[in-house]
Amino acid sequence: MDKKRRVLIVDDESIIRRAMADYLADCGYETATASDGAEGLAKAQSEKFDIVLVDLRMPRLDGLEVISTLKSAQPELPIVVISGTGVLNDAIEAMRQGAWDYLTKPVQDIEEIRVTVERVIERAQLLAERDRYQRELEDLNRSLEVEVARQTRDLRMQNRELAALNSVSYAISDPLDLDTMLGRATAAAVDAVQADGGIVRLLNPATDQLVVAAALGFSNSYLASAQAIPLGRGVIGRVAQDGRPYIGADFADDAWLSALRSEGFRSVVCVPLRAGDSAAEKHPIMGALGVMTRAERDFGAHDVDLLTTIGNQIGVAVARAQYAADLRMTNIQLEQANIELRQLDELREQFIQNVAHELRTPLALVRGYVEMLAQGGLGPEEQRVALEVTSRRVETLVELVEGITTLQDLGGRSMRLETVSPAELIKTACQMTMQRAVNAGIDLCCDCADDVCSIPGDFTRLSQALHQLLDNACKFSPEGTVVAVAAWLDSDAEAMCISVADQGIGIPAEEHERIFERFYQVDGGLTRRYGGTGLGLALVKEIIEAHRGRIAVESEVGRGSTFTMYLPLKR
Numbered sequence: 001m002d003k004k005r006r007v008l009i010v011d012d013e014s015i016i017r018r019a020m021a022d023y024l025a026d027c028g029y030e031t032a033t034a035s036d037g038a039e040g041l042a043k044a045q046s047e048k049f050d051i052v053l054v055d056l057r058m059p060r061l062d063g064l065e066v067i068s069t070l071k072s073a074q075p076e077l078p079i080v081v082i083s084g085t086g087v088l089n090d091a092i093e094a095m096r097q098g099a100w101d102y103l104t105k106p107v108q109d110i111e112e113i114r115v116t117v118e119r120v121i122e123r124a125q126l127l128a129e130r131d132r133y134q135r136e137l138e139d140l141n142r143s144l145e146v147e148v149a150r151q152t153r154d155l156r157m158q159n160r161e162l163a164a165l166n167s168v169s170y171a172i173s174d175p176l177d178l179d180t181m182l183g184r185a186t187a188a189a190v191d192a193v194q195a196d197g198g199i200v201r202l203l204n205p206a207t208d209q210l211v212v213a214a215a216l217g218f219s220n221s222y223l224a225s226a227q228a229i230p231l232g233r234g235v236i237g238r239v240a241q242d243g244r245p246y247i248g249a250d251f252a253d254d255a256w257l258s259a260l261r262s263e264g265f266r267s268v269v270c271v272p273l274r275a276g277d278s279a280a281e282k283h284p285i286m287g288a289l290g291v292m293t294r295a296e297r298d299f300g301a302h303d304v305d306l307l308t309t310i311g312n313q314i315g316v317a318v319a320r321a322q323y324a325a326d327l328r329m330t331n332i333q334l335e336q337a338n339i340e341l342r343q344l345d346e347l348r349e350q351f352i353q354n355v356a357h358e359l360r361t362p363l364a365l366v367r368g369y370v371e372m373l374a375q376g377g378l379g380p381e382e383q384r385v386a387l388e389v390t391s392r393r394v395e396t397l398v399e400l401v402e403g404i405t406t407l408q409d410l411g412g413r414s415m416r417l418e419t420v421s422p423a424e425l426i427k428t429a430c431q432m433t434m435q436r437a438v439n440a441g442i443d444l445c446c447d448c449a450d451d452v453c454s455i456p457g458d459f460t461r462l463s464q465a466l467h468q469l470l471d472n473a474c475k476f477s478p479e480g481t482v483v484a485v486a487a488w489l490d491s492d493a494e495a496m497c498i499s500v501a502d503q504g505i506g507i508p509a510e511e512h513e514r515i516f517e518r519f520y521q522v523d524g525g526l527t528r529r530y531g532g533t534g535l536g537l538a539l540v541k542e543i544i545e546a547h548r549g550r551i552a553v554e555s556e557v558g559r560g561s562t563f564t565m566y567l568p569l570k571r
Contacts, residue, residue, distance in 0.1 A: 004030040005050040005121055010040030010066060011082070012058040016105065020053065020082075020113060027114050037061030044070055049077065051121055053113075055105075056083040056090055064090075064097055071098030076131070078124040080116060082107070100124075178321045182214035182314070186289070189310045190216055193303045195291045197265060200273070202287040202318060203231065203240055210240055210287055217292070222263055229256050239270045240288045245308060246270045247299045265292040269299040271311040275319035286318040417571070420457045422487040422496055423448045428459075429466035430485065436471055441479035444470070448487040455496045456571050457547050465543040468536045469500040469563050477504035477560075494569060495549065501562040507555040515553065516541040540565075 007029045011017040014035070021031040032047070034040035037054075038061040044052055052070065056063035067079050081094045084105035091102045100120050107113055182200050190198040197217025201210035209228040232241040234254045239246050249267045251257035257268065270290040276283030289311045426448050437444050466485075473483040481503040488497050507515060518538040544551050544565050555561035 004028060006030045006032065006048065007117065008032050008034065008040060008044055008047075008049045008052045010034045010037060010052065010054040010058070010063070012036050012055060019110075023110055023113065024117065029117070037063060037066045041066050041069055044077070045073065050124070051078045051080065051117055053080050053082050053117075056081060056094065064093060067094060067097040067099055076124065076128060078120045080120055082113075178318070179214065181317060181321075183216070185310070185314050185317070186214045186216050189289060189291055189307060189314075192306055192310060193269075193291060193299070196294045197263070197292045199290045199292075200287060200314065201229065201236060201240070201290075202273070203285065204228075210236060213287070218263055222259065226259075227256075236270055236288050236290065239272050240285055243272045243274060243285055245272070245304050247304065249296050260292060263292075264294045266294060267297040267299065268292045269304060269307060271304065271307045273311045273315035273318060275315040276312065283315070284319070286315040286322075289314060416458050416460070417456055418459055419454045420459050420462060421454050422452050422498060423450045425459065425463055425466060426485050426487060426498070428463045429470055432463070432467040433470040433474060436474045437483065440474045440477070442474045442477055443482045445482050445484040446486075447484065452487055453489070453496070453569065455567050455569055457567065458543075461543045462547070462567075465540045465565070466498065466500070468540050469565075472536060473500050473502035473504065473561070477502045490566065495566045496569060497564055497566055499562055499564040501560065503560040506557040506559050507553070507561055508557055509555075512553055512555065516551070 005028075007024050009017055009020050009024075009031060010033075011020070012035055017033050017035070021033050024031050032043060032049070034043050037058045040052070040054060041061060043049075044066075052066075054063045054066050063081060063083065067081075070077055070079060075098070078100045079098060080101045080103065081091070081099045082103045082105055083090060083094075094102060100123070101116055103112065103116060186198045186200050190196070198215070199212060199218065200214040202213040203210055207228070208231040210231065211228045212223060212226050215223055229237050231237050234256045235246050235248070236256055238244075247269045248257075251261060251268075260268065268290055270288055272285045273287040273289055274283045274285050289307065291307060426446055430444050430446060433444065436442075470483060470485065477483060483503075484499075484501045486499050486501075489495070490497050516537045518535060540563075541551055544567065547567055548571070549565060549567040552564050552566070553561060554564075
């Protein structure tokens with residue numbers, strides 16, 4: 001054993017006392033002895049023992065009294081009776097007084113003493129562990145009760161706050177007039193912190209003054225006399241200017257707050273109405289929200305944070321309402337402008353053609369000049385990088401001009417109809433894209449029978465559209481993947497289907513409807529990053545629609561894209 005167990009042997013027979021002490025010492029126990037009950041009781045009370053072995057019949061103080069006294073003071077101390085009386089009543093009384101076990105002298109097998117001692121000590125350990133666990137469990141239960149009570153209080157408070165925030169959200173989302181919306185939002189703010197009154201002042205940008213827009217808990221006379229507050233003046237003006245909340249109960253130095261005393265208010269918290277996240281100072285401040293109590297109250301940081309959130313919601317709603325009003329005015333102005341633009345729609349068509357014509361020649365010259373400079377001049381690597389970037393930009397501009405010209409031509413439906421073989425169309429488009437595919441490490445895979453039926457169309461335009469789809473697929477596919485082209489008749493045998501499938505980055509579902517818009521940039525400008533002009537898919541769509549067909553896309557982020565052209569078999 002790591003630590004010796006201590007055994008107290010109380011017996012008036014010295015031979016038996018010494019024999020048990022020597023035997024238990026040999027078994028690894030630390031022993032102490034007492035020759036009568038009084039001595040044994042004194043040792044047991046002054047020292048620490050793991051078990052007491054006690055005789056019943058002893059001078060001065062018998063064993064039953066020792067047991068009774070010890071059990072009162074040390075109820076967890078194990079006591080074993082070793083007595084030679086052999087009287088059943090003595091054994092029963094000893095157990096009733098608190099003895100844990102009973103052995104009769106003379107002990108026939110001294111090994112029985114060791115077994116009993118070990119068994120009783122083990123039992124005492126188990127009981128002690130049980131008691132310790134029970135105490136810990138009781139402490140845990142008490143802690144849990146306290147924590148549950150705290151969380152219940154917090155939950156009730158959060159529910160109240162959530163209800164207030166929902167009320168504000170409902171108020172600002174309901175298609176009501178601004179005055180009604182602000183009235184409901186003010187009531188929700190007052191309820192959120194269990195206050196007695198609230199007021200919203202909005203900033204008039206034209207005058208830089210804050211005027212009352214909504215109020216709750218004020219008399220009509222106060223509201224009738226409430227004057228506009230200059231931005232930056234007093235507590236409310238500074239909150240609206242600096243965007244920092246204010247908490248206080250001393251109104252003496254503020255002419256606008258001191259009037260609250262006449263309404264019976266004693267404490268106030270004021271927060272800005274910011275049209276966005278309070279942490280972002282870039283959002284404009286639309287005004288200020290004040291919440292008041294008639295009893296003096298220390299508003300805490302939590303109250304301020306909650307009211308700041310509500311203030312931000314109100315600020316967003318006010319900004320949205322103002323934006324809607326501005327938008328209505330803008331729409332009126334745009335309608336007038338559209339009338340004027342329609343008159344200019346024809347000096348514009350001609351202008352686009354002239355610009356395209358005028359840009360091709362100088363761009364071609366610039367590209368030639370850049371290529372000549374690449375053969376000498378500056379440092380080789382620096383010159384190469386600069387010229388490559390310049391060349392790519394020039395090529396993009398050329399593509400842009402050509403795209404605009406093509407769109408202009410398509411607007412007039414200037415197409416040359418002929419019999420188009422899908423197999424030849426795919427072959428031509430693949431040849432046009434082969435260099436791009438090789439550079440990108442992409443494998444082009446074609447699936448189209450030579451005898452598939454022909455379709456009416458402009459071969460040049462259709463090959464341009466298919467090449468654009470293949471070029472896009474190679475741009476947005478990782479190295480080592482496959483771009484597959486296939487052609488087949490649809491189930492009704494009314495249209496030829498030509499698809500381009502890649503294993504690239506894919507397109508978010510929310511962008512599927514917009515990718516065919518002119519100059520629309522997929523995925524935050526990804527098209528521009530890969531050198532696109534933003535006209536490619538728009539050009540494809542208009543070419544196909546010029547053939548009275550349609551194009552569909554199936555795509556998922558990370559799983560590639562499939563574009564399918566549906567071209568009618570008859571014009």
